[in-house]
Amino acid sequence: MKVLIAATALTGHVNPLLAVGRLLAARGDVVVMTTVERFRKKAEAAGLRFSPIDDDHAAEYRAIDLPAGPERYRLEFARRFIDPIPHQTDALRRLIDDEQPDVVVAGSMFLGVLPLLLDSKPRPPIVVLNVSFLFLDRPDEAPVGLGLPPAKDSAEQARYAVLKAGMDAAFADPVRVYANDQLARLGVPALPAALPHSIATLPDLFLQQTVPGFEYDFGTLPPNLRFTGLLPVTNADVPLPDWWATRDLGKPVVLVTQGTLANADFGELIEPTLAALADRDDLLVVATTGGRPVEALRGPIPSNARIAPFLPFDAMLSDVAVLVTNGGYGSVSQALAAGVPIVSSGLTEDKAEIGARIEWSGAGLNLAANAPTVDALRDAIGTVLAQPRFRMRAEALAQDFARLDSRQAVLSGIDDVVRGGRVVRGIAA
Numbered sequence: 001m002k003v004l005i006a007a008t009a010l011t012g013h014v015n016p017l018l019a020v021g022r023l024l025a026a027r028g029d030v031v032v033m034t035t036v037e038r039f040r041k042k043a044e045a046a047g048l049r050f051s052p053i054d055d056d057h058a059a060e061y062r063a064i065d066l067p068a069g070p071e072r073y074r075l076e077f078a079r080r081f082i083d084p085i086p087h088q089t090d091a092l093r094r095l096i097d098d099e100q101p102d103v104v105v106a107g108s109m110f111l112g113v114l115p116l117l118l119d120s121k122p123r124p125p126i127v128v129l130n131v132s133f134l135f136l137d138r139p140d141e142a143p144v145g146l147g148l149p150p151a152k153d154s155a156e157q158a159r160y161a162v163l164k165a166g167m168d169a170a171f172a173d174p175v176r177v178y179a180n181d182q183l184a185r186l187g188v189p190a191l192p193a194a195l196p197h198s199i200a201t202l203p204d205l206f207l208q209q210t211v212p213g214f215e216y217d218f219g220t221l222p223p224n225l226r227f228t229g230l231l232p233v234t235n236a237d238v239p240l241p242d243w244w245a246t247r248d249l250g251k252p253v254v255l256v257t258q259g260t261l262a263n264a265d266f267g268e269l270i271e272p273t274l275a276a277l278a279d280r281d282d283l284l285v286v287a288t289t290g291g292r293p294v295e296a297l298r299g300p301i302p303s304n305a306r307i308a309p310f311l312p313f314d315a316m317l318s319d320v321a322v323l324v325t326n327g328g329y330g331s332v333s334q335a336l337a338a339g340v341p342i343v344s345s346g347l348t349e350d351k352a353e354i355g356a357r358i359e360w361s362g363a364g365l366n367l368a369a370n371a372p373t374v375d376a377l378r379d380a381i382g383t384v385l386a387q388p389r390f391r392m393r394a395e396a397l398a399q400d401f402a403r404l405d406s407r408q409a410v411l412s413g414i415d416d417v418v419r420g421g422r423v424v425r426g427i428a429a
Helices: 011-026 037-045 070-082 085-099 111-118 154-185 197-200 272-276 313-319 329-337 351-361 374-386 388-403 406-417
Strands: 002-006 030-037 049-052 103-107 126-130 205-208 225-227 255-256 284-288 305-308 322-325 342-344 362-367
Touching: 002 011, 002 255, 011 037, 011 103, 011 126, 011 329, 030 037, 030 085, 037 342, 049 111, 049 406, 070 154, 070 197, 085 111, 085 342, 103 111, 103 406, 111 126, 111 154, 111 197, 126 197, 126 406, 154 351, 197 272, 205 406, 225 406, 255 272, 255 313, 272 374, 313 329, 322 329, 322 374, 329 342, 329 351, 329 388, 342 351, 342 374, 351 362, 362 388
Parallel strands: 002 030, 002 103, 030 049, 103 126, 126 205, 205 225, 255 284, 255 322, 284 305, 322 342, 342 362
Antiparallel strands: none
């Protein structure tokens, strides 16, 4: 079988698609991956052929001159994911013509697949791998993006409906209109629903990287949706630092990350966490700068802290007591699969929703702030360390992850849609 994989040019989006590519290549499938040139080495190291695509740095765009809020999120979303649609669609059609793949596997924010899904022309089956929380429309009327837990009663549902109307007017509706304008220029129909819901329901198969216990009850789920658990992640190219082997094994480890995108200002999370725990000689605080120079951290590094540009989470999480994160979906999923409780912050991108699920699931605390205070971090980390209930919930979720065979879920799902043959708007041709 030949598979074409398409990924948005962000590390947290590329890595899960690489994991799928490795699974396919390991069983003998021919896999061609397309994303920006700087990921070529990672793709080829995974045994995949590579075809570059230029996104003009769209995926990395951040409107940092605007405060957090609907206007900023709308601009960032449009620039990162909607503006590249024509170029991505053109590249996909060219690669489909050249490579004749049996199936296309795309990341959920690689929106260049939407014109193919909406067009009436024959195409290969399309599988979408979600790189974020499950963003279906909520049955309790909560708006997607604000990080609201499930409504407890009818009064809260009514309040959520009011909030949704405001969020739709400020964000969801303008985004849908903007996306439909791009689609119209390509001569394909408009989206059948809100953009997030359409991304989840239009593909022939939608793979959700988590377990049902970390997601809200959406009622009857779309028939194309399949939970995968945690895809096999490897950081083999990132060695364990020397100090990891010589650390004091009697000291619990607090691991801190701001990810690889929202890490322009370490004053948002890493620096205040270091300050919050500076006097905790009973802890080892380990932080990663997500590829930025360690020297970018301001102020002295506390004696109980160790910093590295990258860290192999897969090799470390079994020895971590608490993960402190701004809410990146990949690191959160890895932590939960390892039974590690979490202190989360962050409101940009999809982080408000991910943080809300962490607290709702009982596996951690959500500070719901882009820049939590030193005191808030000290209290939250201390609470999660001191109260076993958080680790117990994280370990229960880890058991759910362990019971779900991610390799089988992904490969059998892809095989099922390939057996269905080439399709026209989801109907066998």
